Amino acid sequence: MTHLPDPVRQHPSVTVQFCSPDRHYEPLQPIAVRYVVELPSGQVARAVERSIVWYTEGKGEEDIGVHSFERLTDRVTAEAKTGGFESRLPASPLSYEGVIVKIRWCVRVRLFFDAGRDFVSEHVFDLGHVPAAAFPGRP
Amino acid sequence: MRLPRFFSKKRGHRRTGSEVWGSVGEAIFHATLMVAGVAFGGLLLTGIAVPEWRINHDFLESRGTVVGKGLARRSTGGPAASRASWQASVRLRYPAGAEAAEAWAFAGPQESDRARALERLDRLKLGEELVCWYDPARPAQVVLSRGYNWWMWALTLLLPGALLAFGGAGLARSLGRWGRSEERQAATGQRPRDPLAEGPASTTGHPAIPSCEDLVNSPGTILRYRLPIESPESWTLLGLGLFAVLWNTVVALLAVNAGLDLLGGRIDWLLLAVLVPFVVVGVAGVVAFTRSLVLATAVGTTQLEISAHPLRPGGTYEALLAQGGTGAFRDLEMSLELEERATFRQGTDTRTERLVVWKSPLGSWQGLQLSPGTRFEARATIHVPAAAMHSFASEHNAVHWRIVIRGRPTRWPAFIRTFPVVVFPQSPGEPAA
Numbered sequence: 001m002t003h004l005p006d007p008v009r010q011h012p013s014v015t016v017q018f019c020s021p022d023r024h025y026e027p028l029q030p031i032a033v034r035y036v037v038e039l040p041s042g043q044v045a046r047a048v049e050r051s052i053v054w055y056t057e058g059k060g061e062e063d064i065g066v067h068s069f070e071r072l073t074d075r076v077t078a079e080a081k082t083g084g085f086e087s088r089l090p091a092s093p094l095s096y097e098g099v100i101v102k103i104r105w106c107v108r109v110r111l112f113f114d115a116g117r118d119f120v121s122e123h124v125f126d127l128g129h130v131p132a133a134a135f136p137g138r139p
Numbered sequence: 140m141r142l143p144r145f146f147s148k149k150r151g152h153r154r155t156g157s158e159v160w161g162s163v164g165e166a167i168f169h170a171t172l173m174v175a176g177v178a179f180g181g182l183l184l185t186g187i188a189v190p191e192w193r194i195n196h197d198f199l200e201s202r203g204t205v206v207g208k209g210l211a212r213r214s215t216g217g218p219a220a221s222r223a224s225w226q227a228s229v230r231l232r233y234p235a236g237a238e239a240a241e242a243w244a245f246a247g248p249q250e251s252d253r254a255r256a257l258e259r260l261d262r263l264k265l266g267e268e269l270v271c272w273y274d275p276a277r278p279a280q281v282v283l284s285r286g287y288n289w290w291m292w293a294l295t296l297l298l299p300g301a302l303l304a305f306g307g308a309g310l311a312r313s314l315g316r317w318g319r320s321e322e323r324q325a326a327t328g329q330r331p332r333d334p335l336a337e338g339p340a341s342t343t344g345h346p347a348i349p350s351c352e353d354l355v356n357s358p359g360t361i362l363r364y365r366l367p368i369e370s371p372e373s374w375t376l377l378g379l380g381l382f383a384v385l386w387n388t389v390v391a392l393l394a395v396n397a398g399l400d401l402l403g404g405r406i407d408w409l410l411l412a413v414l415v416p417f418v419v420v421g422v423a424g425v426v427a428f429t430r431s432l433v434l435a436t437a438v439g440t441t442q443l444e445i446s447a448h449p450l451r452p453g454g455t456y457e458a459l460l461a462q463g464g465t466g467a468f469r470d471l472e473m474s475l476e477l478e479e480r481a482t483f484r485q486g487t488d489t490r491t492e493r494l495v496v497w498k499s500p501l502g503s504w505q506g507l508q509l510s511p512g513t514r515f516e517a518r519a520t521i522h523v524p525a526a527a528m529h530s531f532a533s534e535h536n537a538v539h540w541r542i543v544i545r546g547r548p549t550r551w552p553a554f555i556r557t558f559p560v561v562v563f564p565q566s567p568g569e570p571a572a
Contacts, residue, residue, distance in 0.1 A: 027566075059492055060536040063534050063536055065347060066322055069326035092531075098496060099479060100479050101479040101480070130529075133477070133497065
């Protein structure tokens with residue numbers, strides 16, 4: 001998230017606020033998210049997608065799982081400067097910091113503009129309390 | 140206007156490719172297949188299917204008199220290796236509407252043997268009357284037989300049809316994904332799947348946790364479940380066996396050819412030169428297969444039973460190890476392991492990297508002496524750490540729990556046998572199992 005002082009903003013920015021200040025959630029717990037969109041002057045979003053997803057990182061190809069997905073295309077909602085959504089998190093997969101496999105949960109707000117351009121803002125949070133895996137040979 | 144980048148961003152250890160260029164490339168590939176299907180289908184339709192259909196539907200029946208006959212010769216291949224085929228042909232004079240027409244028509248199939256084509260030609264007599272069919276639009280075109288060449292029709296439909304279906308479906312998929320975010324693609328099931336990667340089945344209510352149905356469908360003799368063995372060695376053995384059979388079939392065919400040449404008093408040095416390395420590889424294949432077969436069967440079976448399944452973090456379970464076979468073992472070890480698996484593409488290869496990130500010994504036994512008819516049995520306690528990661532499996536990544544048995548027989552090489560288990564996450568508010 002970057003904040004540039006107006007009126008020199010050149011890129012959109014999305015600020016997200018989680019209902020849990022430490023961005024830590026338990027499985028099956030409800031999650032509520034508020035977001036604020038700041039756009040460069042003259043730019044208007046024609047659609048907004050907001051989703052809660054998990055994805056893998058590490059050595060393997062990236063896999064993605066969508067827990068909740070919403071696409072807003074009506075002009076009033078897409079152009080709104082603020083928004084929010086809620087969901088109940090699933091039982092799995094839990095956030096995991098492995099050695100060659102990592103699992104991350106995040107909230108994504110994706111803004112679509114004219115000419116097919118889009119801007120995505122990703123905000124990571126933790127699901128569960130699994131400690132990081134140690135490198136083999138290290139305690 | 141800014142062009143899409145060839146490389147998007149670096150994730151983890153790798154730089155991922157540009158999705159935009161990937162989609163463009165995929166769309167071009169599928170469009171090319173589709174165009175090839177249309178072109179190939181068009182050629183087959185206009186060159187084979189339509190003329191055949193017209194002969195059967197538009198051509199008119201007549202009776203023609205044989206006024207001449209001869210052999211049509213067709214040559215294929217270059218001047219150095221020219222091959223000829225022969226076809227009996229007759230010149231027919233026949234009434235075509237109000238007028239009389241005269242034209243050549245084939246009177247039999249193409250023959251590679253000239254004598255057989257001549258024999259067919261001899262059966263046709265000058266002055267003989269034959270039933271024929273001519274094209275009312277071009278009366279000089281006449282045939283002596285009608286009917287359909289069904290395999291040619293199948294070819295006409297099958298090959299271009301497959302190209303059209305594969306290319307069209309791929310192009311439609313690429314266009315359908317165009318401009319759609321990866322979240323939207325994943326949510327609507329449009330995200331491209333890797334045909335070479337595993338598509339794991341998840342447990343209901345526990346997304347991305349592999350199903351353990353196959354692990355609990357076999358009851359144990361003493362404890363509740365008998366765990367199935369995960370044996371990559373069996374696939375290696377099958378692969379070696381298939382390779383040995385197929386390779387040696389080719390060797391046998393080459394050897395028969397070389398033997399026939401020798402019997403005929405000719406020596407094909409090129410064939411012999413090819414045959415020698417082929418025989419060496421064939422013998423090596425048989426030796427490798429036999430060695431793997433002996434190793435797989437010489438050490439007796441390993442069985443593992445467990446008191447409950449799936450496992451939960453913080454839970455304690457009982458396991459029973461049973462090792463069959465004969466002879467002495469230096470040692471036998473049992474451990475619980477957590478292995479990470481990552482599948483990635485490297486060029487045109489798909490590779491899977493495996494890494495054991497946690498291991499807990501469950502038991503170790505030394506100096507075992509096994510005799511036929513009895514088996515070594517030992518019990519062990521499995522404790523899953525309270526903060527353990529649950530089992531996880533997605534298309535390219537996995538976190539696998541497994542019980543591993545490592546044995547070192549005195550007469551045979553060491554072996555490793557793996558029994559997968561599934562660990563579910565601890566449900567909120569639920570006490571440890």
